Amino acid sequence: MMELKNIGVRFSGRDVLKDVSVMFHSGEIIGLVAPNGTGKSTLMNVIMNYINPNSGKVILNDELEYTNKKNEVKIHQLVSMMPDQSDLYNQISGKEHLKIYSSMWNSQPKLIDETIKELGMSSYINKNTGTYSLGMRQRLCFAMQIVSDTQVMLMDEVMNGLDPTHVELISQILVKKKSEGKTVIVASHLLENLEKYADRIFFMKNGELIQVNDISPGFDVREITTVRVTDVTDTLKENFLKEFPKTNVQTLPNGTTLIDVQGYGSGELGNVLAFLKANHITEVNFGKVTLGDLYSMYYQEG
Structure with a gap:
């Protein structure tokens, strides 16, 4: 803790x-x-x-x-922090890096081979890290963090x-x-x-x-909380709010419109869908607000 x-x-x-x-x-x-x-x-x-x-x-x-x-x-x-790729020594092998980290944190040596196998690193772990691709170097940095335990x-x-x-x-x-x-x-x-x-x-x-x-209260709730639609005009949004005045509607910078239906029953959801269909909105997704949605709303990025 x-x-x-x-x-x-x-x-x-x-x-x-x-x-x-x-x-x-x-x-x-x-x-x-x-x-x-x-x-x-x-x-x-x-x-x-x-x-x-x-x-x-x-x-x-x-x-x-x-x-x-x-x-x-x-x-x-x-407490440990995953090393950066710039912390790697190009002249020694990936396995030597893992041994150094295991020794520094006095972790169980068996973790080295277990981690190599788990990350699929066996084919290159004994080569010098200077020969590694970006992805291989990143996996090595992660493996070093894991063997610190x-x-x-x-x-x-x-x-x-x-x-x-x-x-x-x-x-x-x-x-x-x-x-x-x-x-x-x-x-x-x-x-x-x-x-x-x-x-x-x-x-x-x-x-x-x-x-x-x-x-976003209820973000982690595993139920339908949001209707996602595209191509919603200002006029349509205004008409929707007249029909459903207590419903929160927000358009993201990327153009996606989110309709908050948290707590709605099947009948209310049906009414929302019927309204959208009557207004020729066919790209409709029922689900929950995503982390990407919240990021876009909070930081106002498209």
């Missing part, structure tokens, strides 16, 4: 993080979503103590804080450069780590993928950490 308590970071007079307080639990995958430059990496660097906050503190397991070098060593045995794992854009098959494979491994009681914090721009496995998702804006459920 890890707590961030009143974390504040200012750069050049600007609040990059503003009084951030949140608890991350064991056996939980946390998603961080935001445009570049909004504080995701800063937050992770504060957790690792690479950046000293102007205010607040990081507390691990109700007792450990970055109050001295001894505590920092203890925390870094329990720490209680808390931080991953910034873990899916970068990966094809859909390996995105799915790594997603499955993240879920496995969750089942082992790990706390996994993932910053990602692959919203559809993140939505599948994250237990809680946070947006970052103006230095604040905002849980998605606070932006």
Whole structure:
């Protein structure tokens, strides 16, 4: 369990993080979503103590804080951050990298071969990393994080450069780590993928950490909450609101219109569909608001 308590970071007079307080639990995958430059990496660097906050503190397991070098060593045995591709040494093999990480965190050596097999790296793991493709290097960085086997794992854009098959494979491994009681914090721009496995998702804006459920109550409800339509004119939208005055309707910057039908019965849904059909709207999807929808609404991007 890890707590961030009143974390504040200012750069050049600007609040990059503003009084951030949140608890991350064991056996939980946390998603961080935001445009570049909004504080995701800063937050992770504060957790690792690479950046000293102007205010607040990081507390691990109700007792450990970055109050001295001894505590920092203890925390870094329990918390790790996935390395960047620039951290790799081109002159040594992928397996040597895994051995270094296993040794640094004193994890079980058997994890090395298990991880190599799980990620399908056997054909190249003994070659120097300078020969690796972008995807191979990314998988190695992820494998290094996994063999560290720490209680808390931080991953910034873990899916970068990966094809859909390996995105799915790594997603499955993240879920496995969750089942082992790990706390996994993932910053990602692959919203559809993140939505599948994250237990809680946070947006970052103006230095604040905002849980998605606070932006859209019922976001994680597994029922029909939204009707998605395209090609809705302002006149049609106006007529719809006259017919259904208590219904919330919002058009995204990309042109998609969302009709909030949370709590509607089958009869009410039927009335909405009948209205749309009568107005020659045929591209209609019933489902729930997606993380991509919320991202577009919150950050006003098309």
